[in-house]
Amino acid sequence: MKKRVYINSVGSVSAQKTFENTLFLEEITSYNDTTMGVINPNYKDYIPPAAARRMAKGIKMSTVSSKTALDEAGLDNVDAIIVGTGLGCIDDSEKFISAIIDNKEQFLTPTRFIQSSHNTVSGQIALGIGCKGYNYTYVNGATSFESCLIDAMIQLQLEEAENVLVGGVDELVPHHVNTHRLINHIKKIPVESAHLLASKTEGCVMAEGAHFFVLSEKKQASTYAELIGVRTYNILAQNQLAQTVTAFLKEHELSSDAIDLVVLGYNGDVTFDPYYDLLAKGMFADTAQAYTKHLSGEYDTAGGFAFWFASKVMRTGTLPAVAHLNKVAITKPKTILLYNQYRGEYHSLVLLRQC
Amino acid sequence: MGKGIAITGMGVISAIGNNVEENYESLISKKIGITKISHIDTVHKNDIMVGEIPTTNSVLETQLGLSPDSWSRTSLLAVIAAKQAVTNAGITDINAFRTGLISGTTVGGMDKSEQYFYEYFENDKTWHHINGLHAGDSTQKIALSLGLKSSFTTTISTACSSAANAIMLGARMIKSGQLERVIVGGADCLSKFTINGFKTLMILSDTYNTPFDDNRKGLNLGESAAYLVLESDAVVAKENKKVLAYVKGYGNANDAFHQTASSDNGDGAVLAMEQALKVAGLSPDSVDYINAHGTATPNNDLSEGRAMNRVFNGKVPDFSSTKAFTGHTLATAGAIEAVYAVLALQNNVIFPNLNFRTPMQEFDLLPETELKQKELNVVLSNSFGFGGNCTTLLFSKEA
Numbered sequence: 001m002k003k004r005v006y007i008n009s010v011g012s013v014s015a016q017k018t019f020e021n022t023l024f025l026e027e028i029t030s031y032n033d034t035t036m037g038v039i040n041p042n043y044k045d046y047i048p049p050a051a052a053r054r055m056a057k058g059i060k061m062s063t064v065s066s067k068t069a070l071d072e073a074g075l076d077n078v079d080a081i082i083v084g085t086g087l088g089c090i091d092d093s094e095k096f097i098s099a100i101i102d103n104k105e106q107f108l109t110p111t112r113f114i115q116s117s118h119n120t121v122s123g124q125i126a127l128g129i130g131c132k133g134y135n136y137t138y139v140n141g142a143t144s145f146e147s148c149l150i151d152a153m154i155q156l157q158l159e160e161a162e163n164v165l166v167g168g169v170d171e172l173v174p175h176h177v178n179t180h181r182l183i184n185h186i187k188k189i190p191v192e193s194a195h196l197l198a199s200k201t202e203g204c205v206m207a208e209g210a211h212f213f214v215l216s217e218k219k220q221a222s223t224y225a226e227l228i229g230v231r232t233y234n235i236l237a238q239n240q241l242a243q244t245v246t247a248f249l250k251e252h253e254l255s256s257d258a259i260d261l262v263v264l265g266y267n268g269d270v271t272f273d274p275y276y277d278l279l280a281k282g283m284f285a286d287t288a289q290a291y292t293k294h295l296s297g298e299y300d301t302a303g304g305f306a307f308w309f310a311s312k313v314m315r316t317g318t319l320p321a322v323a324h325l326n327k328v329a330i331t332k333p334k335t336i337l338l339y340n341q342y343r344g345e346y347h348s349l350v351l352l353r354q355c
Numbered sequence: 356m357g358k359g360i361a362i363t364g365m366g367v368i369s370a371i372g373n374n375v376e377e378n379y380e381s382l383i384s385k386k387i388g389i390t391k392i393s394h395i396d397t398v399h400k401n402d403i404m405v406g407e408i409p410t411t412n413s414v415l416e417t418q419l420g421l422s423p424d425s426w427s428r429t430s431l432l433a434v435i436a437a438k439q440a441v442t443n444a445g446i447t448d449i450n451a452f453r454t455g456l457i458s459g460t461t462v463g464g465m466d467k468s469e470q471y472f473y474e475y476f477e478n479d480k481t482w483h484h485i486n487g488l489h490a491g492d493s494t495q496k497i498a499l500s501l502g503l504k505s506s507f508t509t510t511i512s513t514a515c516s517s518a519a520n521a522i523m524l525g526a527r528m529i530k531s532g533q534l535e536r537v538i539v540g541g542a543d544c545l546s547k548f549t550i551n552g553f554k555t556l557m558i559l560s561d562t563y564n565t566p567f568d569d570n571r572k573g574l575n576l577g578e579s580a581a582y583l584v585l586e587s588d589a590v591v592a593k594e595n596k597k598v599l600a601y602v603k604g605y606g607n608a609n610d611a612f613h614q615t616a617s618s619d620n621g622d623g624a625v626l627a628m629e630q631a632l633k634v635a636g637l638s639p640d641s642v643d644y645i646n647a648h649g650t651a652t653p654n655n656d657l658s659e660g661r662a663m664n665r666v667f668n669g670k671v672p673d674f675s676s677t678k679a680f681t682g683h684t685l686a687t688a689g690a691i692e693a694v695y696a697v698l699a700l701q702n703n704v705i706f707p708n709l710n711f712r713t714p715m716q717e718f719d720l721l722p723e724t725e726l727k728q729k730e731l732n733v734v735l736s737n738s739f740g741f742g743g744n745c746t747t748l749l750f751s752k753e754a
Contacts, residue, residue, distance in 0.1 A: 081609075086489060086491070087488065087489065087490075088512070090488075093548075096548065096551075096552070097465075097468065097469050097472050097548060098472065100469065100547055100548065100551050101469070101472060101473065104398060105397060105398045105399065105547065105551055105554075106398070108551055108554070108555045109555055110552070110555040110556050110615075113548075113551070113552035113555055113556070114552075114556075114614055114615055114741065116548075116552070117461070117512075117514050117741045117742060118461070118490065118512035118513075118514075119512055119513045119514055119740070119741065119742040119744060120614065120741075120742060122513075122742060123609070123614055123741065123742025123743055123744065124614070124742075126609040126611045126742070126743060127611055127612075127613075127614065127743065130611050131609060131611055132608055132609050132610070132611050132622065132623060132626055133608065133609065134607050134608070134609075135513070135607065135608075135609040135742070135743070135744055136511060136513060136520060136524075136607070137511065137512050137513050137742075138509055138510065138511060138512075139460075139463075139489075139490040139491055139510045139511070139512040140490070140491035140494060140508065140509040140510040141489050141491035141492070141495070143491075143509065144491070144510075147509040150507075150509075150533070151524065154527055154528065154531045154533070157531065158527065158530065158531055160527075175472070176488075178476070179475050179476075179485045180485065182475060182476070182479075182482055182485065183482050183485050183486070185486075231507070232507055232508075232509070233505045233506065233507075234456075234495060234498045234499075234503060234504070234505070234506050234507075234508040235495075235498075235499070235504055235505070236504075236505055240505060244505060300489075345495065346491070
């Protein structure tokens with residue numbers, strides 16, 4: 001018999017003021033730009049200044065976010081740490097590369113190279129809390145975070161672990177932004193947050209963030225929701241999407257009518273948003289719909305923000321108006337489906353249930 | 356008692372051979388692949404030795420029917436090895452079963468990223484490499500080259516245990532029923548990034564690496580790609596598949612000691628080995644051969660040796676490191692050594708730990724230095740990485 005999997009806590013550092021875990025988008029920060037950095041917590045409250053000095057931003061954001069999640073779950077340690085990241089602490093990677101080129105492979109120091117290891121965040125969290133358990137890092141573009149969820153579910157269902165810390169983190173850094181601007185993956189013209197979906201231009205508004213969660217086999221007072229299922233698909237043709245979603249729901253003995261809220265990964269890219277339209281105007285036309293990337297921006301682990309958002313909606317029973325996409329009203333949703341893809345690749349479906 | 360997951364195919368390209376047969380020939384004839392570097396123009400070329408694959412990118416591109424400078428070398432190597440594995444497993448319709456792909460890499464497309472870092476802004480002919488910095492990009496290229504659609508694919512990057520962890524995840528996903536078949540392994544090419552990175556850590560040897568030798572001076576970086584096909588019992592039965600060996604056990608633990616160094620007593624390594632034995636339901640004395648991580652750095656070999664002594668209570672089975680042949684191929688180490696473990700089981704041989712002369716002062720462990728014929732039933736393989744990441748895999752002849 002399969003064990004249940006509960007989301008017992010959340011932690012977020014994002015382009016909104018989400019590091020204050022008691023809040024849920026009461027106060028919205030609006031942007032009119034092509035990139036969005038995070039609203040930084042006071043890192044000194046979490047990390048000794050001496051340690052923070054050379055620490056990559058990805059590690060800092062993750063330290064805050066993971067500590068928030070561990071605290072809320074009432075845990076000092078976990079059985080497993082699983083982190084997803086598209087690019088790791090890429091600021092250090094870029095600085096190490098430029099130093100190699102600029103200094104002709106001389107006078108280099110190891111810190112930036114060490115922090116360039118994709119698994120530096122999961123390793124640092126393990127070091128910080130003294131966790132000798134399972135420690136994985138997924139680096140698979142826009143399904144990096146969702147890969148963590150799949151792994152964590154197997155951990156809990158095969159009884160390999162009781163409490164798993166999962167997270168996703170990515171940094172926003174200049175060289176990466178500038179190169180992705182060249183190939184139109186990032187918008188050329190600034191767009192106001194509220195008008196993201198009306199921009200009708202190519203590319204996304206690129207951002208950063210760190211989201212951590214404790215997934216457990218036991219429900220407790222802090223539990224947000226039950227995680228029912230996660231699937232990822234490397235590529236999907238548009239004409240396969242509806243049947244893929246139907247098949248996924250059927251695996252969990254659900255039909256599309258059973259979904260109270262669908263959270264869609266719209267990022268304002270005119271070329272690839274039609275994937276979401278297919279569901280929004282198709283099988284979920286009469287279902288309440290939400291979107292989040294005007295709040296979080298786009299990055300490989302932006303799925304972490306959507307997962308945080310859906311967890312908060314489940315816990316509070318309310319859908320913030322700022323994220324409401326259509327006119328179908330919803331209170332106290334029982335079942336939430338998240339769908340995300342990036343540039344027609346790296347598709348994911350995540351299903352949450354009230355508990 | 357854990358039941359093993361069937362291995363039905365494998366493929367590899369490394370400094371000692373372009374396929375499984377060539378790698379085996381080199382291993383049994385002591386033909387090493389460590390040379391001066393030839394494909395990368397680095398200022399360190401006179402003071403390092405590497406395990407470089409002799410084949411140039413342009414030959415690999417021709418082999419894959421690609422135009423020049425299409426992909427990162429990591430992707431080129433990966434697709435070649437993954438296709439070998441799929442062919443070896445006798446797979447004709449890749450989407451016939453619920454098939455996944457799990458690949459480990461540390462550098463991904465770093466070779467092109469470092470080459471075009473500034474040129475991107477001057478030359479639009481380089482722009483197709485921009486997205487290649489994503490480690491997941493190499494995995495997607497393998498998936499599409501194999502014809503995988505609507506499939507579970509992911510990439511693991513836990514430094515030098517990446518591919519070992521890919522194998523472990525693949526076994527767990529079959530065990531949990533999420534996949535019926537999965538291609539697992541990893542790929543990493545040489546790059547200035549890793550050469551200079553390891554140089555700053557001062558763990559590169561200026562000569563042939565000497566695992567478990569008291570005078571060891573460090574590692575030789577290498578490059579390789581290796582993939583294995585794992586299939587569920589149901590698929591094996593239905594397709595009447597020949598099983599090469601089984602993934603019998605696995606364990607992953609964290610040393611939680613230091614970001615780049617292993618603890619003195621190898622706590623993480625002990626936990627990983629113990630967990631793998633527990634998953635397999637085997638006692639330490641059932642292990643016939645250990646293919647050690649054995650990078651030939653002062654830190655690794657001491658820590659791993661102490662860990663082996665702890666797990667096996669001073670009675671360490673025959674062991675060797677094959678890194679003197681291939682160099683340390685980073686993410687791929689766990690996959691290439693998984694292929695070697697299967698070859699050891701199939702042929703009942705222990706591969707020699709080359710370049711060993713002087714026993715280490717800290718303990719009396721002596722690696723096997725000559726090719727040794729011995730009936731093997733269970734082989735243990737270690738892979739350890741930065742971030743304290745420790746993985747052990749157990750391979751067996753019987754399920």
